[in-house]
Amino acid sequence: MTSSETTYKIRNNQSVQLDLIPKYEYAKFRLLMIELLGKSGHHCLNYFAFKNANALQFIACIADDNNALIHLLSHEMDLDAKCTLEAITSEIPSLHLFEREIHENFGIEFNNHPWLKPVRFANNRKNKTAINDYPFYSIKSEELHEVGVGPIHAGIIEPGHFRFICNGENVLHLEIQLGWQHRGIEELFVQKKKILERTTLAENIAGDTCISHTTAFVNLWESLCNYTPDESLEFARTIASELERIAIHTGDLSAICTDIAYQMGNSVYGRLRTPIVNFFQEWGGNRLAKGLIRAGKINYPFTQILAKRLLNLLTEYEADFNEISAKLFNLPSALNRMEGIGVISNKQAITMGTVGMVARTSGLNRDIRSSHPYNLYQKLDHQPILKHSGDVYARAELRIDEIAQSISYIRKLLNNIPKFKKPENYQFVSPANTFAISLTEGWRGEICHCAITDDKGELQAYKIKDPSHHNWMALAQAVRKNEISDFPICNKSFNLSYCGHDL
Amino acid sequence: MSNNLQILWHQGKQFIPNLTTSQVPGIFRGRPVISSTEVDLNALAALCPTNAIGTKPVSVDMGKCTFCGECAIQFPDKISFTKDYKLSATARENLIIKESDENPLLINPDEIRKEIHRVFGKSLKLRQVSAGGDNSCEMELNASNNVQFDMSRFGIEFVASPRHADGIVITGPISKNMARPLEVCYNAVPDPKVIILAGTDAISGGIFADSPALDRSFLSNHHIDLYIPGNPVHPLTFINGILDLTRRS
Numbered sequence: 235m236t237s238s239e240t241t242y243k244i245r246n247n248q249s250v251q252l253d254l255i256p257k258y259e260y261a262k263f264r265l266l267m268i269e270l271l272g273k274s275g276h277h278c279l280n281y282f283a284f285k286n287a288n289a290l291q292f293i294a295c296i297a298d299d300n301n302a303l304i305h306l307l308s309h310e311m312d313l314d315a316k317c318t319l320e321a322i323t324s325e326i327p328s329l330h331l332f333e334r335e336i337h338e339n340f341g342i343e344f345n346n347h348p349w350l351k352p353v354r355f356a357n358n359r360k361n362k363t364a365i366n367d368y369p370f371y372s373i374k375s376e377e378l379h380e381v382g383v384g385p386i387h388a389g390i391i392e393p394g395h396f397r398f399i400c401n402g403e404n405v406l407h408l409e410i411q412l413g414w415q416h417r418g419i420e421e422l423f424v425q426k427k428k429i430l431e432r433t434t435l436a437e438n439i440a441g442d443t444c445i446s447h448t449t450a451f452v453n454l455w456e457s458l459c460n461y462t463p464d465e466s467l468e469f470a471r472t473i474a475s476e477l478e479r480i481a482i483h484t485g486d487l488s489a490i491c492t493d494i495a496y497q498m499g500n501s502v503y504g505r506l507r508t509p510i511v512n513f514f515q516e517w518g519g520n521r522l523a524k525g526l527i528r529a530g531k532i533n534y535p536f537t538q539i540l541a542k543r544l545l546n547l548l549t550e551y552e553a554d555f556n557e558i559s560a561k562l563f564n565l566p567s568a569l570n571r572m573e574g575i576g577v578i579s580n581k582q583a584i585t586m587g588t589v590g591m592v593a594r595t596s597g598l599n600r601d602i603r604s605s606h607p608y609n610l611y612q613k614l615d616h617q618p619i620l621k622h623s624g625d626v627y628a629r630a631e632l633r634i635d636e637i638a639q640s641i642s643y644i645r646k647l648l649n650n651i652p653k654f655k656k657p658e659n660y661q662f663v664s665p666a667n668t669f670a671i672s673l674t675e676g677w678r679g680e681i682c683h684c685a686i687t688d689d690k691g692e693l694q695a696y697k698i699k700d701p702s703h704h705n706w707m708a709l710a711q712a713v714r715k716n717e718i719s720d721f722p723i724c725n726k727s728f729n730l731s732y733c734g735h736d737l
Numbered sequence: 738m739s740n741n742l743q744i745l746w747h748q749g750k751q752f753i754p755n756l757t758t759s760q761v762p763g764i765f766r767g768r769p770v771i772s773s774t775e776v777d778l779n780a781l782a783a784l785c786p787t788n789a790i791g792t793k794p795v796s797v798d799m800g801k802c803t804f805c806g807e808c809a810i811q812f813p814d815k816i817s818f819t820k821d822y823k824l825s826a827t828a829r830e831n832l833i834i835k836e837s838d839e840n841p842l843l844i845n846p847d848e849i850r851k852e853i854h855r856v857f858g859k860s861l862k863l864r865q866v867s868a869g870g871d872n873s874c875e876m877e878l879n880a881s882n883n884v885q886f887d888m889s890r891f892g893i894e895f896v897a898s899p900r901h902a903d904g905i906v907i908t909g910p911i912s913k914n915m916a917r918p919l920e921v922c923y924n925a926v927p928d929p930k931v932i933i934l935a936g937t938d939a940i941s942g943g944i945f946a947d948s949p950a951l952d953r954s955f956l957s958n959h960h961i962d963l964y965i966p967g968n969p970v971h972p973l974t975f976i977n978g979i980l981d982l983t984r985r986s
Contacts, residue, residue, distance in 0.1 A: 357950035388897035390865045418950035431786040434944045441873025504883045516763025525805040
């Protein structure tokens with residue numbers, strides 16, 4: 235029996251009866267996971283445990299990017315069983331955080347896990363270590379010193395703690411301690427029953443990725459409840475997702491310029507973000523597009539007038555954007571701060587299981603828009619842009635190229651604006667004992683939402699994975715052997731989410 | 738390749754000359770207005786994801802409202818959102834807009850602590866603390882000082898250290914894990930100092946209000962000087978709120 239026959243296979247935005255997902259003894263489950271994840275084009279989308287009656291059920295979702303398939307497999311154990319499991323991380327390092335989460339929430343011990351530390355100090359965790367008692371790695375040496383930063387940082391950003399071990403100006407090691415932002419979102423998804431409450435929660439998972447997280451939720455909910463969205467909804471979600479990418483990438487370029495002390499780049503990119511977010515306000519009344527994406531309807535139709543506004547705005551944007559980008563990438567003082575700084579090699583990118591921009595700038599082709607297309611991405615025939623140097627330069631350059639690509643997609647979509655219907659509330663009914671999954675490619679990378687219903691059709695578990703889940707480790711590795719003064723520019727070039735990780 | 742002067746020239750004039758009278762583009766969900774039309778009040782109240790709609794009398798609590806606009810879509814004759822972005826108040830209860838309240842929200846100078854005008858009237862340095870914020874309010878606070886809104890023209894700025902600050906701006910519903918760092922940061926700010934809550938999550942907890950992962954005791958232990966609603970707060974709402982608090986008109 236090969237592993238491909240031993241899993242249940244579904245596609246993005248599909249659901250399955252929970253008992254059709256094959257269950258294995260842990261030893262077999264572990265071997266299957268290692269075999270599947272060793273194949274080319276396969277990576278782990280989500281791996282979690284949840285309480286199912288008196289059992290603790292583990293579910294793993296493994297993507298096969300070459301065939302647009304998602305493999306599902308499962309393991310079940312007695313809820314109170316005191317047993318130690320052999321870590322899969324020892325063979326597949328990219329699973330480290332998934333196992334840490336299961337350890338933190340349910341007290342499961344994993345043998346041979348290299349780094350079984352708390353993840354986010356979740357409110358309902360089994361392991362009650364306090365957030366101030368995080369076991370930081372340290373090295374005893376008179377030559378070395380430690381630098382602690384945070385949780386509150388100097389700028390207007392979210393909290394997280396960074397602990398550096400330095401030799402003079404050089405960073406030997408960085409450990410990132412998160413969890414400060416934990417709001418208990420996954421539990422609230424289960425607690426709150428109204429669809430508008432859950433949509434509002436999805437909008438607040440990470441406010442800078444409002445469109446992509448909310449789209450993941452509504453796509454999931456519609457597919458779970460067997461509702462087929464019409465083209466106008468798919469159109470609105472696709473165009474909004476690309477606009478969000480342009481807006482945030484532009485803001486990031488502004489922030490990168492700030493961190494290399496290039497004032498003009500900061501001002502020009504900063505002001506170029508404004509017309510894009512103001513367009514969201516013209517369309518849906520909110521600069522970050524909260525209130526725009528809804529399951530089964532849209533309250534704000536995309537009109538011909540808006541299309542004309544958007545086309546004009548993009549033309550104006552493009553001229554000024556190209557001008558400042560040409561300038562930035564020809565300034566020796568700027569290039570010197572970006573080239574060869576904060577490098578992630580292709581091998582590291584694969585080992586750590588990076589996704590999105592961080593994967594694509596190290597030559598690893600991971601993009602849900604092409605590998606597991608949703609909404610209108612199949613029609614756009616998306617080809618991911620790849621860079622290979624894995625440094626700050628690559629991450630800045632990728633943003634420039636992806637903005638150009640997003641603009642071309644929006645122009646293509648605007649050639650054919652579907653008719654929008656008057657918004658009506660559809661009564662969604664979720665089926666019993668079902669597992670559903672939805673993937674989107676936010677501007678940071680792959681977003682994965684999973685829902686599981688109980689025998690009454692009510693949600694019993696909702697699992698969210700932000701791309702930052704995989705990529706924070708990449709930031710910690712990228713700054714090794716760099717000067718500590720280059721940390722801000724490295725951090726900004728990744729721009730990872732604290733609240734998306736902490737949930 | 739363009740030279741620097743050319744690039745500057747091409748940006749044109751970006752700054753908004755008058756931040757207190759400027760119009761926001763497109764649709765904006767600002768201060769709500771509630772008509773006296775009769776509708777099914779239970780259905781109206783049940784609609785709101787954050788229980789911001791009260792029925793006796795009919796009211797919208799801007800401290801709880803996420804400004805999603807769903808009530809105005811489904812009950813357009815009852816509730817509408819105006820483009821008025823001046824939403825701030827010095828007392829929590831002033832954020833509750835009742836049926837037939839149509840006047841702009843004004844800050845009553847008598848409600849402001851005496852030293853605020855005198856000490857912070859010409860310069861106010863703020864330390865921002867995100868305590869479970871989702872990075873949307875944080876982005877809008879950053880935008881408040883971009884080349885368009887240019888808040889620092891009024892001497893109002895965000896600073897890196899609480900030691901340099903005259904007060905703190907809190908965003909987010911205040912997670913348990915951030916409760917202590919928030920208190921430590923506040924204690925590090927020298928007296929006299931102000932506390933400002935920015936955004937629905939900070940004011941009421943928003944959609945997270947009943948989450949057991951929050952610890953909002955900081956708010957009951959300290960006097961809050963200004964409440965600035967929004968989800969996220971619009972830069973114009975933020976700047977006008979601070980100006981109304983610190984300037985004598």
